Amino acid sequence: MDSESSRSVDDAVSRLKDVPGGLLPILHAIQDDLGYVPQESVPVIAKALNLSRAEVHGVVSFYHHFRTAKPGRHVLQVCRAEACQSMGADKLAAHVRERLGIDFHETTADGNLTLEPVYCLGNCACAPSVMLDGEPQGRMTAERLEALIASVGAAR
């Protein structure tokens, strides 16, 4: 962990360690700031919360939301759930993987875009849906997706 990340972890831990059930809020604060939960933060959190490292690691790995590797500068989440499937989400997912040359949970070689699956964005009446950097996008087509990807300057 570089010193900046380390400071971010220390800050989250000192701010939230006394909150009841504070482990998830701490992990969220770290990921909100750094984009992921660095391995090296686990012992720091464990010590502050009086937990074992295994316990903290167990929580991080249980939840799909938490990443243990640094993501690209942008994150594209593609909904894979039923309502989006009914409107062609599988085809859209195949297209985006091909277009970017990566699979889900991978990042483009230029470090620009990470691709993740998501299971419903609550935008099921405007399917298929994706979310780019926390902003939902509905009625997605290959063309609109192309424009979205271009808007963050992602190459293959």
Added chain:
Amino acid sequence: MSIKVYVPRDSSALSLGAEGVARAIGAEAARRGESVTVVRNGSRGMMWLEPLVEVETPTGRVGYGSVATADVAGLFDAGFLEGKAHPKSIGKVDSHPYLARQERLCFARMGVIDPLSYDDYAALGGWRGLRNAIAMKRVDAVAAVTTSGLRGRGGAAFPTGIKWKTVLETAADQKYIVCNADEGDSGTFSDRMTMEGDPFVLIEGMTIAAVATGATKGYIYVRSEYPHAERALIAAIAIAEQRGALGADVLGSGQRFDLEVRRGAGAYICGEETSLLESLEGKRGMVRYKPPVPAVSGLFGKPTVVNNVITFASLPVIFDRGAEFYRDYGMGRSRGTLPIQLTGNIKHGGLVEKAFGIPLRELLYDYGGGSATGRPIRAVQVGGPLGAFLPESQFDTPLDYEAFASIGAMVGHGGIVVFDDTVDMARMARYAMEFCAIESCGKCTPCRIGSTRGVETIDKIIAGRDVGADVAVLESLCDTMLHGSLCALGGMTPFPVLSALKHFPEDFGLDRDGLAVAA
């Protein structure tokens, strides 16, 4: 005087460009020297018309549907500020047939007001229910919930009043109110709309629960996939605290109630209430054995009311208009109204709040307008990923908890996902098993291992080598999951799988009698 123009801030509207439209309207008004106030409302729930722009005129609000940034200058040219004609005009919004026939109790203010205006909320009936609850004895308030017939809208449809009674009667130094806003079912967004479009109704409902049971602390557990909802709630809670509806002395009642938003982390199982409580305690979301039920020993071991967003959001109207008023809607043992979500391959997708009893067919065709693709509707899934797939022959089933249960289906959280005739039901069955495998908390073997075996078995069926034998394996696997799972994730995943097999055998390489078709 400044003219009010409404552009929704609901996620679905935003996902279709509402932010750009709002900005363009502001800029165009400035350019033309028109005095316009852009209000960011919630969505009316006519999602196929989003972004739906509304203009306040002396005779009511006039709507313009599917507005793009490029339409804005033309709208000004056409005189939309006076509600004048334009190809995108849908006329008076309140008299639109989609809305005019609904029974909006829970969603009465949805899309009408600025979600973060405390005074608009109050002007349209807000806080009256809470004031009434404060004036009642606790036992009477809890009894009113029972009288209303309200059952949990999160999926299990458990009578809310009974749960509250247990919490009220369990002595403890601390009690909690927990709102389940994990809304993980595909095909649902009524919780999201409520949090984004009318957050005070949820806050009021939770505060009524607090006042009725003596709880002083509440948590709203919002899924991480809903960033806009989370922000709206945090803002609304701050306003409610400042106005005295939350905090040390709720509306002068002398009771404290503090509310906090907590974010989930992308685990479907954390919608199950005991898993949710584990997660709130900072642990892995492992399902707990019951008893004890959360009402006796819930969050941090204390008596806890856990209810869904829509359950809470139904309470203000019950306490405002009376338990009998609410109970008089509905059929059988399903009382009141349900915000139904029409989704997937449907022409007019959106939110329809109706009294229980409305037939599925009316929702699909009269409201929904049939499939989006214009092809025949072949199957619908109601109640999320654990709900059965229904074929056309079951479309006359009324939306009623018992009627659905009697055909092996469930109403759940009221989400309806529509599929046209291009759907491959064997693939949908495979997905149901795959989803269970991805989301299983891992506590029981039938769920954890069975779902993975289920995916493999359906793959074999799709490959078509020995369909008869593999279908038998799948059925026995489903039987094991049905009977050997601790919670409904493992215990109900067989419903979509078996219903697909039963109603659409041809997609599995079987004939109508369920026998393997000779290759």
